Amino acid sequence: xxxxxxxxxxxxxxxxxxxxxxxxxxxxxxxxxxxxxxxxxxxxxxxxxxxxxxxxxxxxxxxxxxxxxxxxxxxxxxxxxxxxxxxxxxxxxxxxxxxxxxxxxxxxxxxxxxxxxxxxxxxxxxxxxxxxxxxxxxxxxxxxxxxxxxxxxxxxxxxxxxxxxxxxxxxxxxxxxxxxxxxxxxxxxxxxxxxxxxxxxxxxxxxxxxxxxxxxxxxxxxxxxxxxxxxxxxxxxxxxxxxxxxxxxxxxxxxxxxxxxxxxxxxxxxxxxxxxxxxxxxxxxxxxxxxxxxxxxxxxxxxxxxxxxxxxxxxxxxxxxxxxxxxxxxxxxxxxxxxxxxxxxxxxxxxxxxxxxxxxxxxxxxxxxxxxxxxxxxxxxxxxxxxxxxxxxxxxxxxxxxxxxxxxxxxxxxxxxxxxxxxxxxxxxxxxxxxxxxxxxxxxxxxxxxxxxxxxxxxxxxxxxxxxxxxxxxxxxxxxxxxxxxxxxxxxxxxxxxxxxxxxxxxxxxxxxxxxxxxxxxxxxxxxxxxxxxxxxxxxxxxxxxxxxxxxxxxxxxxxxxxxxxxxxxxxxxxxxxxxxxxxxxxxxxxxxxxxxxxxxxxxxxxxxxxxxxxxxxxxxxxxxxxxxxxxxxxxxxxxxxxxxxxxxxxxxxxxxxxxxxxxxxxxxxxxxxxxxxxxxxxxxxxxxxxxxxxxxxxxxxxxxxxxxxxxxxxxxxxxxxxxxxxxxxxxxxxxxxxxxxxxxxxxxxxxxxxx
Numbered sequence: 001x002x003x004x005x006x007x008x009x010x011x012x013x014x015x016x017x018x019x020x021x022x023x024x025x026x027x028x029x030x031x032x033x034x035x036x037x038x039x040x041x042x043x044x045x046x047x048x049x050x051x052x053x054x055x056x057x058x059x060x061x062x063x064x065x066x067x068x069x070x071x072x073x074x075x076x077x078x079x080x081x082x083x084x085x086x087x088x089x090x091x092x093x094x095x096x097x098x099x100x101x102x103x104x105x106x107x108x109x110x111x112x113x114x115x116x117x118x119x120x121x122x123x124x125x126x127x128x129x130x131x132x133x134x135x136x137x138x139x140x141x142x143x144x145x146x147x148x149x150x151x152x153x154x155x156x157x158x159x160x161x162x163x164x165x166x167x168x169x170x171x172x173x174x175x176x177x178x179x180x181x182x183x184x185x186x187x188x189x190x191x192x193x194x195x196x197x198x199x200x201x202x203x204x205x206x207x208x209x210x211x212x213x214x215x216x217x218x219x220x221x222x223x224x225x226x227x228x229x230x231x232x233x234x235x236x237x238x239x240x241x242x243x244x245x246x247x248x249x250x251x252x253x254x255x256x257x258x259x260x261x262x263x264x265x266x267x268x269x270x271x272x273x274x275x276x277x278x279x280x281x282x283x284x285x286x287x288x289x290x291x292x293x294x295x296x297x298x299x300x301x302x303x304x305x306x307x308x309x310x311x312x313x314x315x316x317x318x319x320x321x322x323x324x325x326x327x328x329x330x331x332x333x334x335x336x337x338x339x340x341x342x343x344x345x346x347x348x349x350x351x352x353x354x355x356x357x358x359x360x361x362x363x364x365x366x367x368x369x370x371x372x373x374x375x376x377x378x379x380x381x382x383x384x385x386x387x388x389x390x391x392x393x394x395x396x397x398x399x400x401x402x403x404x405x406x407x408x409x410x411x412x413x414x415x416x417x418x419x420x421x422x423x424x425x426x427x428x429x430x431x432x433x434x435x436x437x438x439x440x441x442x443x444x445x446x447x448x449x450x451x452x453x454x455x456x457x458x459x460x461x462x463x464x465x466x467x468x469x470x471x472x473x474x475x476x477x478x479x480x481x482x483x484x485x486x487x488x489x490x491x492x493x494x495x496x497x498x499x500x501x502x503x504x505x506x507x508x509x510x511x512x513x514x515x516x517x518x519x520x521x522x523x524x525x526x527x528x529x530x531x532x533x534x535x536x537x538x539x540x541x542x543x544x545x546x547x548x549x550x551x552x553x554x555x556x557x558x559x560x561x562x563x564x565x566x567x568x569x570x571x572x573x574x575x576x577x578x579x580x581x582x583x584x585x586x587x588x589x590x591x592x593x594x595x596x597x598x599x600x601x602x603x604x605x606x607x608x609x610x611x612x613x614x615x616x617x618x619x620x621x622x623x624x625x626x627x628x629x630x631x632x633x634x635x636x637x638x639x640x641x642x643x644x645x646x647x648x649x650x651x652x653x654x655x656x657x658x659x660x661x662x663x664x665x666x667x668x669x670x671x672x673x674x675x676x677x678x679x680x681x682x683x684x685x686x687x688x689x690x691x692x693x694x695x696x697x698x699x700x701x702x703x704x705x706x707x708x709x710x711x712x713x714x715x716x717x718x719x720x721x722x723x724x725x726x727x728x729x730x731x732x733x734x735x736x737x738x739x740x741x742x743x744x745x746x747x748x749x750x751x752x753x754x755x756x
């Protein structure tokens with residue numbers, strides 16, 4: 001009789017072993033689930049205990065100040081933290097003042113008396129409520145719920161895995177229990193010890209042995225479970241650390257903001273969306289003369305703004321400009337005369353929601369006063385500048401006009417039969433007139449530079465030839481004093497440069513003239529001391545050296561200042577206005593160079609200056625030399641001039657050249673003679689005349705010629721106005737050439753040659 005399998009000792013042992021194994025598996029899975037549930041529950045409770053002080057610290061200040069915008073910002077930031085289902089704040093009266101993650105129109109869920117996963121909630125959650133206190137006073141209540149979905153899912157997953165593992169183990173153990181008993185016993189012992197350590201709270205476990213069998217898979221599942229628990233614990237720890245760091249950052253930012261607002265010089269007032277005062281800085285209180293006690297947080301802003309409105313010079317301006325006008329920035333005049341600007345800005349939440357309004361008050365009284373004074377000073381300076389320019393132009397005209405007669409008549413007299421004494425006297429007169437002419441030119445040039453109206457040309461010129469011609473003008477003066485005059489190293493200069501040759505000649509002339517004036521013996525030399533090319537530009541270093549009296553070291557810094565000379569007796573001894581070196585310095589500066597001097601008393605002086613000039617990009621053809629001058633034909637010339645001395649001078653010069661002249665006293669007479677007593681070969685036209693000046697007369701002449709289809713008569717300007725603007729005005733009026741008074745007979749003849 002065969003016993004049933006379960007009646008055999010082997011079967012009974014197998015059944016017993018299976019029963020024991022089943023019990024052990026059940027105990028292991030149940031214990032693991034319980035340990036995991038306890039660990040996760042403890043973590044959830046610990047998380048709740050950690051969140052409470054963090055949120056309490058972050059919310060107590062804004063809740064105490066009724067800064068509900070900040071309260072809401074803290075709630076929104078807290079809700080963004082993983083694991084928090086909702087968070088809400090009730091004030092001391094139980095009113096909901098902030099909520100995130102829960103509908104504001106629904107009551108908050110009841111608080112859980114104890115932590116439990118089992119319940120009828122669709123979404124497992126741990127609901128907690130904690131009062132917020134400050135100095136023993138309850139400010140409100142913090143409500144929040146921890147999302148337990150992950151914990152519940154982990155528990156269900158572990159239960160399912162445990163059931164599957166246990167069932168598989170029982171099925172496989174029936175076949176392999178005898179062969180793998182020791183291994184099974186050993187593996188279960190390892191799992192049991194590991195489970196005990198987990199139950200004791202030790203999550204830093206070494207992995208339990210794993211294998212291909214069910215027990216080995218159980219070890220793998222246990223390792224996965226312990227790893228998941230450790231990872232979740234690390235996440236919760238990191239979240240806690242982030243919340244703590246956020247709380248610290250918010251506290252620091254709040255402190256910085258308060259310090260900044262307190263230090264601001266302009267008044268700041270914050271109001272919320274209900275127009276209640278949130279904050280006012282000390283500058284606001286000072287601007288409006290208010291006490292801090294009258295600006296409690298939460299006070300209606302209308303009470304304070306009413307006081308502000310009453311302190312305006314025109315209280316209706318507040319309602320007109322601020323309340324009704326709707327302007328973002330307005331200007332307010334107070335009764336005490338101060339002027340404040342008001343700028344209003346909306347305070348926005350993360351989206352487009354308006355949380356309140358920012359009022360900025362700035363005292364601009366001093367700025368308005370300074371602006372008014374600056375405007376007055378600017379207008380006065382401009383008036384003075386115009387008056388100075390007009391005075392210089394008038395004085396230039398009034399000086400040049402008689403000088404033209406003096407110089408011209410002196411030249412005419414010197415061209416007649418004279419005895420030696422008469423010729424000496426007339427020579428002295430011409431020399432004095434030349435000196436006076438140079439002084440007038442220096443004053444005009446300096447005034448142009450000071451007014452910023454010195455325009456430079458940029459034309460090709462031969463620098464070596466320019467130096468030679470400039471030095472040539474001073475050879476008679478140097479020879480008369482018995483001193484040498486030479487140019488050194490001029491062949492190092494490029495054949496052509498781009499710049500203003502007239503002003504360069506003026507710089508060299510002033511320095512050479514100065515050197516000759518102060519040198520009694522020895523020599524004066526102009527030297528090209530260095531060249532530095534930079535692309536299409538070149539910097540040329542010139543030196544004008546002399547062996548004269550020299551300059552004391554303490555005076556070297558003064559000699560380039562206007563109306564200044566190294567020795568006050570110099571003017572009496574050598575003459576001059578003290579403008580020559582000042583003009584040199586200004587011209588060199590305009591040409592992007594620099595000028596300096598080296599000297600010592602009795603050892604002569606070396607004046608250095610550099611100029612930045614252009615290099616022609618293409619070859620410049622040399623200007624052909626003019627051939628012998630052709631004889632001038634006799635011409636009939638109309639002279640429009642109101643000064644009788646200049647009339648006599650021009651008539652005498654024209655008579656010597658074989659021309660016939662007709663005088664017109666003003667522009668109207670000139671036009672009448674041109675139409676009734678013509679024809680004329682050329683017109684000499686003064687710019688300034690009574691009734692009609694030369695510019696208007698020329699414009700009318702050109703219009704008449706164009707209307708009648710007549711050829712244009714050459715018109716030459718004769719004027720004491722020597723500025724570039726005057727030359728341009730003559731060209732714009734239709735004149736063909738320009739001769740500045742005072743002029744010499746050679747210059748006068750050259751103009752006639754060009755147009756006859």
